[in-house]
């Protein structure tokens with residue numbers, strides 16, 4: 001099977017998030033906090049994560065799978081989804097898998 005080229009985008013920096021992915025940052029292999037907490041939360045600011053242990057926002061050392069081309073169908077098979085929780089409307093926007101190419 002050919003991986004698709006569709007690429008969920010990493011959020012731009014220093015803006016308040018309008019949405020977060022429904023799964024936790026660790027699911028997408030985004031870098032942990034330097035304190036060793038490997039399961040941080042999404043920060044309210046785009047491009048940042050929140051460490052509960054340190055009580056601070058931090059910029060992760062890398063963005064895990066968002067740093068490269070993402071084989072979304074392979075991710076789906078591994079249980080990784082890109083559905084978004086929209087903060088304002090409190091609704092989930094399903095990620096649209098591109099059937100072609």
Ligand SMILES: [Zn+2]
Nearest residue numbers: 033035051054
């Ligand atoms: Zn920490």
